[in-house]
Structures are given as structure tokens and as C-alpha cells.
Amino acid sequence: MNAPLLTDVPALPAERILKTLRVHRQGPLLTVQLNVPEQGNPVTDSMLDDLLTVLDNQDPAVRVLVLSAAGDDFCLGGDRGEFAEHLAHDPAGGGIRASGTRARRVCDALAANPAVTVARVHGKAIGAGVALALACDLRVGADTAVFRLPELALGLPTAWGGLLPRLISEAGAARVRDIILTGRVFDAAEAHTLSILQKVVPGDALDDAVTAWVKPLLRRPAPALRVTKALLNSLTASTRLADVSVLDPELMAAVLSEQHRPRALR
Numbered sequence: 001m002n003a004p005l006l007t008d009v010p011a012l013p014a015e016r017i018l019k020t021l022r023v024h025r026q027g028p029l030l031t032v033q034l035n036v037p038e039q040g041n042p043v044t045d046s047m048l049d050d051l052l053t054v055l056d057n058q059d060p061a062v063r064v065l066v067l068s069a070a071g072d073d074f075c076l077g078g079d080r081g082e083f084a085e086h087l088a089h090d091p092a093g094g095g096i097r098a099s100g101t102r103a104r105r106v107c108d109a110l111a112a113n114p115a116v117t118v119a120r121v122h123g124k125a126i127g128a129g130v131a132l133a134l135a136c137d138l139r140v141g142a143d144t145a146v147f148r149l150p151e152l153a154l155g156l157p158t159a160w161g162g163l164l165p166r167l168i169s170e171a172g173a174a175r176v177r178d179i180i181l182t183g184r185v186f187d188a189a190e191a192h193t194l195s196i197l198q199k200v201v202p203g204d205a206l207d208d209a210v211t212a213w214v215k216p217l218l219r220r221p222a223p224a225l226r227v228t229k230a231l232l233n234s235l236t237a238s239t240r241l242a243d244v245s246v247l248d249p250e251l252m253a254a255v256l257s258e259q260h261r262p263r264a265l266r
Helices: 045-056 080-089 094-111 128-134 163-171 173-182 188-193 203-219 222-237 244-260
Strands: 015-017 021-026 029-034 064-069 116-121 124-126 138-142 146-148 199-201
Touching: 021 045, 029 045, 045 094, 064 203, 080 094, 094 128, 094 163, 116 128, 116 203, 124 128, 128 163, 138 188, 138 203, 146 188, 163 173, 188 199, 199 203
Parallel strands: 029 064, 064 116, 116 138, 124 146, 138 199
Antiparallel strands: 015 021, 021 029
16 A cells, blocks of 8 residues: 555644654645754664655655754764664675665655755764765755765765765765765865855854745746756766666675674685
């Protein structure tokens, strides 16, 4: 049985609370808020499932989707404890592979969404949190926001949700090598220079900045908006010589499984 559309839930016509998300619908505007603030909004399998529930059943009348987060931080990245649990249950990496496939589906659903997607970033955006924001069309961040891609320092490949090709496309290969290989923290100003953010504003002006984008987008004719986004996506994709991020789940599973193996078996 198919999951209900958001607009099919009679008890909550404007707002829907999922385990890890708060979803609010106002006409053609859909706001999806990561809602595990006490833990820094980590990307878990549960959050990926909730995001897929929303994105796979999105009303075609939605023209703009805003991705935001509750609490002090946008997203502290993937849940390493959950990775360890997956490996404990399946040392060959089957759980990691399944989780990576979900991550790829979520980021692809954001990037290919017929609505224009807007990321509202504050606090820390780490690893998978950067990937979620980068999958959105427009990205605004608080001037106090900080970013990091720590995967290499954690013994992981930068292979989550198609992050790497999107990052190279937006920021350029040379600058991506720096932030990936060093795993250093960088601030909102540098994120703007790297085109990870298109706009940086004081924290108390974030909502106004989002509104400044959303209002004119909602006035655009829906067919023209949808086709223009599809054209932009197509032209951006055509500049990539290859996109091997389809292998992200396999790469993540292979590396983590190898590290998890007893030394005597390596």
C-alpha cells in the first residue's frame, strides 16, 4: 500500500510530525525541518527513511521546498554508532550498503526534485549534512555557520549521497582536494567562496533571506519553473565527464568492512 500524500492526512493538513522530521505545508511551499536537535540532527537510517517518505510522496503542486533544521546545528553528519551496529550485524557491509543506497536516493530526490529546493544552514554542517545542503538548488547560511568534511580522518571514503561530484562541480577540483584531504573546518565566508553557499547573512536574518528567495519563486508560472530547473540540472550534469557516485554505497561498505575485519584475516 502506498504511503499517503502529505495533503491526504486530514488530522494534520498543514503540519506533519515524523520520527526525525517536522514537515509543514503552506500552499505551494513545503518546509522540511530536521528535528532531532538534542543530538545535532544526525543522519540515521530513520531520518533517511523519513526524508524518502516525504520526497517520494511530494504533492506535484509544491513549487518550493525549504530544508532547515531545529536546534543549534544544521546536521552533525552520519551516525557512526549506527555504522558500527550495521557492521556488527553484517561484517560484509550489507547494512552499510543499504544505508548508502538510501542516502543516494535522498540526495538525488532533492537534486532532481521538480520543486526548487532551498537549504537554510546554521551552526555546524558536517559530512552528510554538507551533502544534504549541497543537493539543494539554493543555499543560504548564517555567518556563524561552520563546515567540515571529516570522512578521511575517520577512516572513511568521501562517498555518501553523491557528495563528491556535486562538490567538485560547484567548488572546483583543486579547492575540493584541500577541504577533503585536510578535513579542516571552514567558515561560512569560505563556504560562500566555494559556492557551497550562495548567500551568507547574520543568523537573525536567515528567515528573511529564505523568504527573499521563496516569494518570487512562488510567483513564477509552475511549468516554466519546473522546466527551467530540469534544464539547469541537465546542463550541469553534462559538464561532468563521469559520475561514479553510483558506487558510493559499495565503496563505503568495502572500506568499513575491511577495517572491521580481524587483523589475522587481512
